[in-house]
Amino acid sequence: MNSFFERKYVIQGIILIIALTLIARLFYLQIIDDSYLLSANNNVLRKVIEYPARGVILDRNGEILVQNEPVYDLMVIPKEAKNIDTALLCRLIDIDREGFDKRMKKARDHSPYRASIFEKLIPKETFAVLQEHMDKFNGFYTVDRNIRTYPDSVAAQFLGYILEVTEKDIERSKGFYRSGDYIGASGVERSYEELLRGTRGVKNQMVDALNRPQGSFMEGKYDTLAISGEGLVSSLDKELQLLAEKLMRNKLGSVVAIEPSTGEILTYVSSPSYNPNLMVGRERGNNYMKMLNDPYKPMFNRPIQASYPPGSVFKVVAALTAQQAGVINAQTIFNCPGGYRYGRNAIMRCTHVDGPTDLVKSIQKSCNTYYGYVYAHMLDRRGMPSYKAYDLWRDGLMKFGLGHPLGIDLPGEKGGNVFPSDYYTKNFGSNKWTSSYNISQSIGQGQLGITPLQMANIMAIVANRGFYYRPHLIKGIGEEKIVKKEFTEKIWAGVDAKYYEPVIEGMSRAVSSGTAAASKIPGIEMCGKTGTVQNPHGENHAVFFAFAPRENPKIAIAVFVENAGYGGTWAAPIASMLVEKYIKDTITLPKYIQDRVMNAVILPKVKTKEIKPTVKEKKDSTKNSQNNSTPVKQAAAREKNNKNLLVHHSQIRRNYAQ
Structure with missing residues (x-):
């Protein structure tokens, strides 16, 4: 009996030793020795x-x-x-x-x-x-x-x-x-x-x-x-793009050119720009921060995110929508004594005395007085309260693609500003206001804000005599060159074709013998409109819209140069060179004008302050570390900058005729 129990303990001991040995081995293999894990994960x-x-x-x-x-x-x-x-x-x-x-x-x-x-x-x-x-x-x-x-x-x-x-x-x-x-x-x-x-x-x-x-x-x-x-x-034309960027070097602003018959964007310039190769590779993060802190904001996408008062070029839209509303026609004449009087002894001045002025002459001479009367008739003489007439006026602008994004195939497009009547009713304190309260909008000033893309699209509409295709930058996808359906749809701008001819005639005369005469192109009838946009924060902005040729237009263009002064002096020559280059593949504008524009430095003085790093810098060569997220403060700062680029006319008069 004792022998049996002895054998039993021996067998149990052997089993226990074997079990402990196996456990120890497994512990060693799985915890201490990682060679098998490495083999499982990588070496096989x-x-x-x-x-x-x-x-x-x-x-x-x-x-x-x-x-x-x-x-x-x-x-x-x-x-x-x-x-x-x-x-x-x-x-x-x-x-x-x-x-x-x-x-x-x-x-x-x-x-x-x-x-x-x-x-x-x-x-x-x-x-x-x-x-x-x-x-x-x-x-x-x-x-x-x-x-x-x-x-x-x-x-x-x-x-x-x-x-x-x-x-x-x-x-x-x-x-x-x-x-x-x-x-x-x-x-x-x-x-x-x-x-x-x-x-x-x-x-x-x-x-x-x-x-x-x-x-x-x-x-x-x-x-x-x-x-x-x-x-x-x-849709870009690389050679035209290179020329446009060269012309806009050392300037703030935008150039957008569109093919009216398709909505394809031929040139898309936001100036100042940057070398896109800086946003590639191991130094991308450092380059990004430098550009983000650049006071001239080279990464700001001006053609679709900057919003400006359009200035005198807005008179083209005003003339068209007023005709459609039945307020004026091609023969309507208003006398220009040098300014438009409104309110209590207030005057919106012209740069010259035009005398009796019809629609064609008003565009050719860019008569402020004429469009003061047009705006007053649109709001105050339609048999309804002015605020209701204003909303009808606004609806007309919206059909021209103003006040809302056009739907370009780029992220971040802004719609500009065309405020509803409620905005003015709230500021005035009642709905009893009339055209005198925001008369500066009649000439494209005041609270109006339009993006450069919208400016070029206005010219495409005029070139097409009443419609446009949604502006886009990609004309073909893949080997089959597929075009998105939304870029083939014809969009009506709300004004019948018959009303465009007097406006186009005025634009043609503006280039042949008016404010843009120095930029006319031999052999090409270019129809355009200059603008000098008031800027209470510095020098005025130079603007020029145009399309060419008059019949079967090939290009519609908008040039906006911030702080440059007169549209005919700076924006018009840039547009002229680009239009001629695209249509005739040559430039005949006098060499001295080309050199003046090309070599000009038109950059406003800015106050720069040293930006202190939030983290103490070390001599760490993690050169490829990239800032993969946009900090909230940086985003907020950019948004604030975008809003600051909307230049407001500083004087909104409360004195008006009851």
Whole structure:
């Protein structure tokens, strides 16, 4: 019996020892020795992301505006990064030891056993040297990817830029994007992101315990190919764009040119601009902050976000809507003694005495008095309260595309300002106000705010005698050159075709023998209108709208130069050169005028103050660290700047005739 119990204890002891041995071994393998985990995660099968090339963007003639350039991300598996030549690696990728330690810590925090990005966007020149020494860097390998490059450094605000995705981008995409992916952040890159981005691929690669590639897993059976993004054909004419940007150099303002028959935008200039290549690569973050703090705001997209009083060019819209309303006709005459009197001894002056003036002459001579009378008739003599007549007047402007976004294929478009009657009723204190209360709007001043894109679209409407196509920048998508349906729809502007001819005749005379006579083009009948917009904050703004030729128009254009003075002196010559270049591929404007415009520096003085960094700067060479999110304060500051660009006429008179 005793013998039996002894054998029992011996067997139990043996089983216990075996169990403890197995537990100890498992503990060692799973907790202490990570070689099997590394083998499971990396050394047997490595999934390598293959990034697609973003779609190329061309101009209307097939010239390249944006293409791709190869770069490389250096990846690291922290647990495998042992016995490496740290000094050599730092020297090759241009970082210091502190930068190395910071990157390695970030990689370990992500996962000691899985690959993460150590250094982004290594240029091909650096990569070529790095590859020669990769055998010295256990646990490191490279992944191919592409970045954008801009051969002519043109049309930055139109093209936009890309940024690394944020957590919110990943969440909104429902998992399509992953950390390290890039996304369109502005311009066409953002508007057409889903087409341009393409689809990433995955390559399953076999590697051995020494991290050496051993070929494809299952001969690539489970690999997925990266699919490049769709290419885009833009409506821009690259040569015309380059000339326009050259003419607007060292000036604040915009140039927008449209093909009236299609709504395609030929030229899109926001000045000052910037080199779009600065928003690419390892220095992007530093460049972005410099431009963000530039007092002239080169990243501000003026054609669709700046809002200005249009000045005298607004008289074109006023003349058309007043005819449609039956308030005036081509033969209507008002006498101009040098100004329009209203209220109690108030006067809105003309720059000259025009005497008896009809509709054609009012456009040719840009008569303020004429349009003071037109506005008064529109609001005060229609058999209804002035505030109700004002809303009808406003409805007419809205049909011309004013007071609301036009729907261009760019993000962030503003609609300008055409306030409803309630705005004035609230300010006045009752609805008993009349045209005298906001008479400055009759000549495109006061509270009116119009974007440069809307200005050019007005000229497209006049060129078409009553309709427009929604302005757009992309005329073809993919190999089939697909055009979005919304850009093929004809939109009526609310004024019958018969009312355009006297206005067009006045615009033709304004160029042939009026305020823009110095900018007329031999052999081309250009119809235009100059404007000098009052600016209580500094020098007046120079404006010129035009289309050409008069019959079968090919181009409609708006030029707005801030703080430049007279429209005929600055804006008209710029438009003239661009119109002639586009239609005749030559410029015949006298050389001295070309040189004067080209070399002029028209930049207002600004007060700059030193911006102190919120975080103490260290000598950390994390050069590719990018500011992937826009701070709230910066966004608020930009929005405040946008609003400040709306120049208000400072005098709104409360004295009026009851």
